[in-house]
Amino acid sequence: MQHIPAVFSRTNNYFKWIFLCFMLSILMPALGQQDKAKKAHKPDVTAHNEKYSAYLFTYFTGDDEAVRFAISNDGYNYRALNSNKPVINSALVSSTGGLRDPHILRAADGKTFYMVATDMNTKKNGWTANHAMVLSTSEDLLNWKSHVVNIPQTFSEFAAIDKVWAPQTIYDVQQKKYMIYWSMSFPNQPIKLYYAYANKDFSGLETAPKQLFFSPDNTTTCLDGDIIFNNGQYHLFFKATGEKPGIKQAVSGKLTEGYVFQDKRLEQTDKEVEGSGVFKLNNSDAWILMYDLYSSGKYQFTKSTDLNNFTLIDDEMSMNFRPRHGTIIPITSKEEETLVTKWLSYDDVMLSAHSRAIKKINVTLDTINKRLIIPVKPATNLKSFNPEFITFPGTEIMPQAAQNFTSGAVKYTVTIKGRGTQTYEAIAKEYHNPALEGYYADPDILYSEKTGMFYLYPTSDGFNGWSGTYFKVFSSKNLVDWKDEGIIVNLPTDVSWAKKNAWAPCIIEKKINNQYKYFYYFCAEQKIGVAVADNPTGPFVDSGKPLIDKRPEEVTGGQQIDPDVFTDPQTGKSYLYWGNGYMAGAELNDDMVSIKPGTTKVITPDATFREGAYVNYRNGIYYFMWSEDDTRSENYKVRYGTSDSPLGKINVPANNLVIAKDKEAGIYGTGHHSILQIPGKDEWYIVYHRFNYPKGINMGEAAGYNREVCIDKLEFDSDGSIKETKPTHEGIKAIDLTK
Numbered sequence: 001m002q003h004i005p006a007v008f009s010r011t012n013n014y015f016k017w018i019f020l021c022f023m024l025s026i027l028m029p030a031l032g033q034q035d036k037a038k039k040a041h042k043p044d045v046t047a048h049n050e051k052y053s054a055y056l057f058t059y060f061t062g063d064d065e066a067v068r069f070a071i072s073n074d075g076y077n078y079r080a081l082n083s084n085k086p087v088i089n090s091a092l093v094s095s096t097g098g099l100r101d102p103h104i105l106r107a108a109d110g111k112t113f114y115m116v117a118t119d120m121n122t123k124k125n126g127w128t129a130n131h132a133m134v135l136s137t138s139e140d141l142l143n144w145k146s147h148v149v150n151i152p153q154t155f156s157e158f159a160a161i162d163k164v165w166a167p168q169t170i171y172d173v174q175q176k177k178y179m180i181y182w183s184m185s186f187p188n189q190p191i192k193l194y195y196a197y198a199n200k201d202f203s204g205l206e207t208a209p210k211q212l213f214f215s216p217d218n219t220t221t222c223l224d225g226d227i228i229f230n231n232g233q234y235h236l237f238f239k240a241t242g243e244k245p246g247i248k249q250a251v252s253g254k255l256t257e258g259y260v261f262q263d264k265r266l267e268q269t270d271k272e273v274e275g276s277g278v279f280k281l282n283n284s285d286a287w288i289l290m291y292d293l294y295s296s297g298k299y300q301f302t303k304s305t306d307l308n309n310f311t312l313i314d315d316e317m318s319m320n321f322r323p324r325h326g327t328i329i330p331i332t333s334k335e336e337e338t339l340v341t342k343w344l345s346y347d348d349v350m351l352s353a354h355s356r357a358i359k360k361i362n363v364t365l366d367t368i369n370k371r372l373i374i375p376v377k378p379a380t381n382l383k384s385f386n387p388e389f390i391t392f393p394g395t396e397i398m399p400q401a402a403q404n405f406t407s408g409a410v411k412y413t414v415t416i417k418g419r420g421t422q423t424y425e426a427i428a429k430e431y432h433n434p435a436l437e438g439y440y441a442d443p444d445i446l447y448s449e450k451t452g453m454f455y456l457y458p459t460s461d462g463f464n465g466w467s468g469t470y471f472k473v474f475s476s477k478n479l480v481d482w483k484d485e486g487i488i489v490n491l492p493t494d495v496s497w498a499k500k501n502a503w504a505p506c507i508i509e510k511k512i513n514n515q516y517k518y519f520y521y522f523c524a525e526q527k528i529g530v531a532v533a534d535n536p537t538g539p540f541v542d543s544g545k546p547l548i549d550k551r552p553e554e555v556t557g558g559q560q561i562d563p564d565v566f567t568d569p570q571t572g573k574s575y576l577y578w579g580n581g582y583m584a585g586a587e588l589n590d591d592m593v594s595i596k597p598g599t600t601k602v603i604t605p606d607a608t609f610r611e612g613a614y615v616n617y618r619n620g621i622y623y624f625m626w627s628e629d630d631t632r633s634e635n636y637k638v639r640y641g642t643s644d645s646p647l648g649k650i651n652v653p654a655n656n657l658v659i660a661k662d663k664e665a666g667i668y669g670t671g672h673h674s675i676l677q678i679p680g681k682d683e684w685y686i687v688y689h690r691f692n693y694p695k696g697i698n699m700g701e702a703a704g705y706n707r708e709v710c711i712d713k714l715e716f717d718s719d720g721s722i723k724e725t726k727p728t729h730e731g732i733k734a735i736d737l738t739k
Contacts, residue, residue, distance in 0.1 A: 052282045052330035054393075056141070056339070058102040058115065059326025062297065065098030065121055066090040069141075069343065070321060071336055075281045075288065075328075076313075077390065079352055080321040081343035093146035094134050096121035101224070101275065101325045103168040107178075113138045114202055116167040116180060119148060129162040133182060137202045141335060142342055147203040151184070155208050162187050166224045166275070166325065169198070172255055178202065179255065181212050183223035190221040193238060195256060213238070213250055213259050224325070227255070228278045228287070228307065234259075235307050237266070237276045237289070247276045247291055249307075267291055268302050268312040270469065270492040275325030278307070282330050288313075292325045297464035297702070299323050318354060337393035337417070346414045346422040349395055353387035359437060361708075364694045370424045371409070375431040375729070378480050382406050382428055394418075432480055432731025434693075434708035438462070440472075441631070441689040441707040442504040442562070442612070444674045448536045449509060450516040452737065453477055454676070455536045456687070457488075457505045457520070461707050468502045471522060473537055478734035479676075479685070479711060488538040489531055491524055495542045498524030504612070504672065508565040508574065509536070510592060519592040521547070521563040521576065528563045528578055530593050543593050548578055552602050555582045562672070566615040568646050575646045577613040579604075583626065585613075585647050605641045605650040612638075612672035615646065618682075621720050624650050625658060627671035631689075632704030634661055634668035634697060638688065640722055659688060659712075659725040667727045668697050669707065675714060678735065684714040685732065686725055693729070 057070040057078055066086035072078040081087065090099045098121025105114045119132035131153075136146040152159045167182035181195040194209040213236060215222055221241040228235045236250045236259055246265035252258040266289060267273050275292035289302045289310050301317045302310035331339075350372050351365055357380040364373040374387055386402040394417040403410045409425035439462030446455045454476045460468040470490040474482040491499050503523035510517050518533045520540050528548035531540035548560045558581025565588075567574045574588040576595065587599040605624060612627035625640040638658035641650040661668045673688035689707040690696070696703040711732050715723045 051332070053333045054331050054336040055279070055282075055328050056104065056331045056335075057323065057326055057328045058104045059321075059323035060100050060102060061322060061324055064090075065100050065123065067099050067102045067115070067117060068321070068323075069339065070319065070323075071331075071339055071344075071392065073336075073390065073392065075279075076316050076318070077354055078317075078319045078321075079344070079348055079390065079392075080319075081339055081348075083345055083348065084321045087343065088136075088144055088146075090121075093136070093144075093148075094119045094121070095132050095148050095150065096130065097124060098122065099134060101166040103166075103277075103327045104329050105169045105171075105178075106329055108171050111139065113141060114169050114178060114198075115144065116169055116182075118165050118167065120165075131161065131164055133164055133167040133180075135180070135198065135202055135204070141331075141339060149204055151209065154205060158184075158209060160186055163191060165191070168226060168327075170227050170229070170255070172197070174255070180205065181225055181227065183225065184209065191223045193222050193225045193236075210256075212236075212256065215240070216261055224275050226276050226278055226327075230287075230307060235278075237278055239274050239276065245272075247273060247289070262308075264308075266302075266308075266310055267300070268310060269293065269300055270490075271296055271467075273300070277325075277327045279328040279330070288328075290328070292323070294324065295464060296462075296467050297322060297705075298462065318360065320348075320351065333393045340392045340394040341417050341419065344392060344395065344416065346416065346424075349389065349392075349397055349414045349416070350412065350424050350426075352390035354390060355386060355388040357385070358387065359431065359434070361438070361695075362431070362434065362693055370422065372412075372424055372426040374426060374428040376428055377437075378430060378432065378734070380428075380430060382430070385428055387426065387428070431729045432733075433710040433712070433727075433729050434690075435480075435687075435711045435731060436474055436482055436709045438708075439692065439706050440709045441705075442672045443687045443689060443709045444506040444564075445676045445685075445687045446507050446509060446536065447676065447679055448516075449511075449679075451536060453536075454479055455485075455507070456482065456709065457507050458689075458709055459503050459505070461689075461705055463705060464702075466501060466503060466705050469500055471502055471505055475537065478736065479732060480734040485537045488533075488540050489520070489522060489542070494531075494540070495524060495529065496544060497529070497546055498527060501525050504562045506564050506674070507536075508567060508592075510567070510574070512590075517592070519565065521565055523561045523563070526559045526561055528560055528576075532593065547576075547593065547595065551582070552584050552600055554602055555579075555584070558582045562611045562613060564613050564615055564674075566617075566646065569617055573646070575615070577615055579613065580611040581609075583609055583613050583624075585615075587647075599647070601647050603647060603650060606652050608639055614674055616675045616677070618677075618684075618716065619720060622646060622648070623675075623722070625673065625675070627673070629671075630704070631669065631671060631707070632701045634691065634703075636669045636671035637661070638671055638673050638686075642720075653721060655721075655724075657724045658714075658722055659686060659727055662727050665727070665729065666694055666697065667691075667729070669703060670710075670727050679737070684716070685711055686714040687711050688727075690727060 055072040067088045069081040070078045100118040102117040115136040120130040132150040136144040138144045163185045165183040172179045178198045185191040193212040195212040196205040196209045197207045199206040224239045226237045247267045250259035250261045273291045304310045359375040362375045382405040384402045396415040405428040415421045440458035441461045442459040444457045456474040473485045476482045505522040520531045527546035531542045533540040564577045577585045583604045587596040608628040614625045622643045637660040641652040669691040676685045691703040
């Protein structure tokens with residue numbers, strides 16, 4: 001009997017062992033399949049005997065619907081190939097003559113590439129029905145074999161569909177096939193995500209489309225899908241519309257079913273977006289989510305380590321092109337060299353300088369004389385300056401070390417493998433215009449008695465059709481070194497009565513009850529509002545309603561925009577001026593947030609008045625200034641008149657030009673300004689915007705919303721007339737207020 005427990009013990013161990021074997025027989029295949037799936041999603045790079053070291057960006061632009069390529073060594077700084085011209089002729093491979101939304105994928109064999117794109121030409125056909133996608137294959141990224149797949153013609157059950165948008169490809173581990181998924185809809189029905197399998201040679205579809213993702217109510221529009229496999233899960237990113245729009249995601253353990261919707265906006269903007277694309281940084285756990293701010297003409301990049309929480313990284317990114325809906329994949333050094341030696345130009349190498357000291361949007365290359373002008377920020381050491389040209393596999397640029405730019409041009413030699421060399425001259429100069437880095441317009445400037453500093457309040461520019469939604473402020477002690485103090489008014493979150501068209505602000509500092517107050521007047525949706533703060537940088541609180549929302553009674557046209565606020569030093573009374581196509585003025589009440597009844601007057605000076613009124617006072621004279629023409633015109637300019645009172649009749653001199661374009665200097669569209677007097681001195685400056693230099697003059701109407709802020713000296717003649725200011729690149733010298 002004493003041995004019975006031992007027998008039972010051995011028996012129990014035996015059954016435990018049997019049970020363990022049974023469980024392993026169940027789990028091991030599943031674990032093996034999961035491991036197999038993970039491995040299958042890692043392309044075979046051993047065929048190249050080289051790790052991924054670069055990136056290929058495929059995209060199209062708003063200029064035409066065609067596939068373009070760009071490359072990057074680090075995933076952050078991208079340079080367009082083929083001078084940002086198409087690398088595939090849309091007319092030869094598509095049924096419409098247009099290709100949009102290109103998606104590129106490396107095959108599981110590591111050496112074949114698949115690319116799919118929307119077969120659509122909006123410039124030719126508008127946004128009418130499109131029915132096809134284009135499937136392409138390549139072995140070298142240079143030569144592509146393409147096939148058109150027309151869904152209604154291929155599948156009779158889908159004969160009525162009216163949209164086939166944004167196809168993408170992923171390898172299905174279980175089926176060992178390439179799955180194509182895209183956005184599709186029937187007339188008057190929501191856009192949904194469908195999928196089908198490509199045939200063996202990637203020339204067509206061998207299965208009928210099936211719905212891939214079912215939104216919670218199956219009625220929400222879902223488009224622009226992008227599937228990322230990570231840690232055994234498929235992450236489906238897509239654009240949702242309706243009551244809760246934005247970039248959302250759904251997650252599943254299976255590729256074609258079971259997606260669980262996560263109702264969380266992933267984009268880091270309140271603007272409309274589409275075309276999300278996710279890629280992983282080489283040798284990193286970080287992912288980049290990018291998307292197209294299609295209504296603003298911008299692209300935005302965010303970063304994450306968990307594919308759920310994303311941080312904006314636009315300040316870390318640079319591109320010399322403006323992409324629309326594209327995708328990025330990792331490539332090898334050898335593949336990058338192939339692309340570079342085929343499509344990168346010598347000029348592109350010279351234009352790749354990306355030192356943080358450079359004003360990148362103002363770099364100029366004279367392609368005929370092979371001369372590069374590099375504008376640098378204040379206090380850059382030009383005795384030892386390195387432009388930091390990007391070197392790509394297959395290219396070399398010499399010299400590479402820092403050079404002395406103070407004694408003249410520095411010669412650089414560019415070599416591209418198999419194509420020879422070219423020599424350039426590079427000149428680095430400290431230019432103070434533009435005064436702010438980036439795209440800004442309609443600047444209003446303030447000297448604050450409270451802080452003893454200068455502040456610039458511009459329109460945030462660079463958005464298609466002036467579609468900005470926020471205002472920033474910049475501070476400076478010397479008018480040369482400007483600090484970005486951030487957003488002070490964001491329409492979507494800070495203003496209840498308007499959400500778009502953040503334009504043309506102005507500000508005034510007033511001492512009320514021995515306390516400084518700041519009254520900030522701004523445009524939104526063609527109305528004028530006012531926000532108040534205790535400091536020049538805010539926080540600003542909107543009054544809750546527009547101050548000006550209709551025209552004066554006698555005015556029949558024009559917009560209620562472009563406010564200017566002025567306090568008469570003779571009386572202490574404050575006035576507001578505004579108008580587009582007409583100029584109106586009115587006295588403000590002491591609260592500065594309301595108009596004194598009965599004081600509104602229309603005081604349009606003459607037919608040259610368009611907008612951008614500005615009023616200041618000097619030596620007993622009230623100066624009224626305004627912008628003539630259209631901000632999209634190279635001839636946008638500033639004129640002036642004078643009066644003996646803040647709302648009096650304006651006398652317009654025969655020669656009344658304040659500032660205009662300088663064609664020889666390449667400066668155009670100089671207008672919508674403000675004026676600054678240095679405290680205690682008869683020293684004046686004009687702050688204005690111009691087209692971006694050097695690209696603006698070739699941008700067409702887009703030049704009118706890609707503007708930059710400049711500062712130049714303003715001078716008066718002995719009789720009080722304003723001398724015409726010549727706009728410059730050099731700008732002004734730093735101001736020392738202690739002297």
